[in-house]
Amino acid sequence: MSLLVVITDDHPVVRSGYKRLLSLESDIEVITEFDNGEDTYNWFQDHAADVLIMDISMPGVGGLETLKRLRAKKINTKIIMLSMHDNPTLIQQALDFGANGFLSKSSEPDELINAISYVMNDEVVISKDLQGLLGANDGALHEQLSAREFGILLKLAEGVSAKDIAAQFHLSPKTIYNYQTQIYKKLAIENGAQLTQYAIQNKLLKSN
Structure with missing residues (x-):
């Protein structure tokens, strides 16, 4: 049975790229996509998915707040946050709010595929190039x-x-x-x- 994935990013080209990448995997199905956090949050009130891949910076309700709202509603979908930021505070906040993974948008394609597998096994995933940043901004x-x-x-x-x-x-x-x-x-x-x-x-x- 395929893993059901939702993609949220305000850039159509980015969504298309991730969708094309994931479509190459026989056990992954992208069932819907959104360009903002509000529609993502509303969709999850009546639907379910195994994994949500979501950009952290979007117009309107951003990824962090959407993540926090979903967890407040006890939505147990595995959530992988994506970001162009290399800021440790963003990573830590995402993890504190209940993210299962945090990947840089500059990550290699196979890192996203592997991340989906890891979070489905209840592991927390952080991009290799971001792992050394945690703790770097303590006290900011x-x-x-x-x-x-x-x-x-x-x-x-x-x-x-x-x-x-x-x-x-x-x-x-x-x-x-x-x-x-x-x-x-x-x-x-x-x-x-x-x-x-x-x-x-x-x-x-x-x-x-």
Whole structure:
């Protein structure tokens, strides 16, 4: 019987690539795909899959918050997070929220295939090139942020306006400004320029 897999990534080319890769495996079937966390979360309320492969950074509800919400609903699907970030805080947060694996998007194709096999055997998988990062950011200020705050931090650091963030997260602009105030306080910064500088220094932004 085939393993049922769901793919969530906001880039169609990435989804297509993973789907094509997994289609080469006789015991794996990609049953659906999504480009955002909200639709992924909603789908799992009425459906089931063996493995969810999900990007950590997406517009709107990101991968971390979707992961947290799925686990809060006792969704036991094995979840492998994908990321362009090489930041230890992201890895640790994903594991803390219940991820079964964390892979770099630069990983070799067979690493994803192997990861699916490992997580189905209740093993935790981290990309070889990321394993040495765990513990590297111990004590970083952004570790105290909630998943929602961290997601908003990333959007602000990328230059997304509070109005657009509010639309993506289905919140009011006032709520986003309140989150922004709390983020500034927790990171001991005073403005957007300092926030962007902090994100760059701590390797929180995607590499181009």
